[in-house]
Amino acid sequence: AQSVSQHNHHVILSEAASLELGCNYSYGGTVNLFWYVQYPGQHLQLLLKYFSGDPLVKGIKGFEAEFIKSKFSFNLRKPSVQWSDTAEYFCAVNAVEYGNKLVFGAGTILRVKS
Amino acid sequence: DVKVTQSSRYLVKRTGEKVFLECVQDMDHENMFWYRQDPGLGLRLIYFSYDVKMKEKGDIPEGYSVSREKKERFSLILESASTNQTSMYLCASGQGSSYNSPLHFGNGTRLTVT
Numbered sequence: 001a002q003s004v005s006q007h008n009h010h011v012i013l014s015e016a017a018s019l020e021l022g023c024n025y026s027y028g029g030t031v032n033l034f035w036y037v038q039y040p041g042q043h044l045q046l047l048l049k050y051f052s053g054d055p056l057v058k059g060i061k062g063f064e065a066e067f068i069k070s071k072f073s074f075n076l077r078k079p080s081v082q083w084s085d086t087a088e089y090f091c092a093v094n095a096v097e098y099g100n101k102l103v104f105g106a107g108t109i110l111r112v113k114s
Numbered sequence: 115d116v117k118v119t120q121s122s123r124y125l126v127k128r129t130g131e132k133v134f135l136e137c138v139q140d141m142d143h144e145n146m147f148w149y150r151q152d153p154g155l156g157l158r159l160i161y162f163s164y165d166v167k168m169k170e171k172g173d174i175p176e177g178y179s180v181s182r183e184k185k186e187r188f189s190l191i192l193e194s195a196s197t198n199q200t201s202m203y204l205c206a207s208g209q210g211s212s213y214n215s216p217l218h219f220g221n222g223t224r225l226t227v228t
Binding site: 009042049106 | 118147149154155156157158159162170172173204206216217219220221222
C-alpha cells in the first residue's frame, strides 16, 4: 500500500527564516504529488502540485517543491517565511495503480514567530 | 469558485446513535470523498464515490457507510456511533480522475461522540 511520510510534526521558525518540509512516499510507480495547506480556521486548499515535466514546481505564496524521483521525495520549500504562513501542511500522493485514492501524510504544523 | 458545503460544523452525539453527515458540492464533480482528520495521523480516507450510486472503500471504512443518490450530494453514515469515531470529518470533491485533479475541501464537521 502507498504511504506518505512527513518528517516533522511541528516546526517553529522566526520570520524571514528559510523553510523546508520533508515528504517521502513509498510507491515506486508513476505518481502525482500535492501539497495542501490548512490555515487556522480554514478549509484545506491546494498549495502546489506535480504531475510531470520540470521537477521543480512553483505554487502560491512563494512556495515551491522539488520532486526527486530517485529519493521518492517531494520536499516543500520557501526562502523566507512570513507570520501568515502559520498553518498545517500536508503532503499527498496519488498513484495511477491505486485509482482515485489520494493518500495524505500526517501533516506538519508550522508556527512562524513574528 | 468551487464550493463544498458540509451541513454541520459541530455535532455532539451519544454512543449508539445513528449519525448522518451531509456534503454538497456545486461544481458537477464526478468524484467525492470522505476523510477523517486526527492529530498526528493526517487525513485518512473512509469512502469515496466516482459516480452516482457508486462507492469504494477507502483505508478505514469500518463502522461507516455512504450514500450517493445525486451527483452533488455525498452522505457519510455512522450506523452506531462510538467514542473512537470522535474526529474531524472532511468532505472533498474533484473533477475527473484525482490523479491529476486537485481536491476541493469543505470546512469540516467536528463530531464528538459521548
